[in-house]
Amino acid sequence: MDSVFVAMVIFAFVGAVTPGPVNLIATSTAAQFGKSTAAQHVLGASIAYALVVFITGNTLNSLVEWLPRVELAMQFVGSVFLCYLAFKIYSAPFGQLEVESDRHSSWMSGALVQLLNPKAWLVAMSGVSLYVIGQSEQHVWLWMYTLVSLIACLLGVGLWALVGSLFTEQLREPRKQRFFNRTMATILLASVLMIWV
Secondary structure, three states: HHHHHHHHHHHHHHHHHHHOOOHHHHHHHHHHHHHHHHHHHHHHHHHHHHHHHHHHHHHHHHHOHHHHHHHHHHHHHHHHHHHHHHHHOOOOOOOOOOOOOOHOOOOHHHHHHHHHHHHHHHHHHHHHHHHOOOOHHHHHHHHHHEEEHHHHHHHHHHHHHHHHHOOOOOHHHHHHHHHHHHHHHHHHHHHHHHHHH
């Protein structure tokens, strides 16, 4: 059990900390709207990811024969939404960063991005199939994996938000802000394209 648990923790953390749309948006949110708004994004994304893991674990067996179609539909809907977000980041107005944060990102937007994130569903399905399916007392392992995933996501996405908060002072200049927004949007768009290639 100990080696399976350690492997589960490592897998969950790597899945949460590797670049992806939710992490890039956390970085951008922290850089532009501050730590408080980014913390809401991190919390929403993390709770949503734990929900994704739990739903995945409870439904994986019944979806096996439908998986290719479900995966394709999730990829399409998620890709369209993430392209929209990339456009919004790319075309974001420049100027003062002291904007009312509740108008831009919150725990709800973090949760929505995570729920539509194909990476989240694919990592959750992989983790559930590795660490839950086939274990004795699968329900216990599912709860354990869900909790581990929640903590790993809080840490992983939180690290990306921390990186974004380090950029806040440098982004006071509109030229640098424009460059940052367009770079983050391009990376987000590239992460969407990688799903399809």
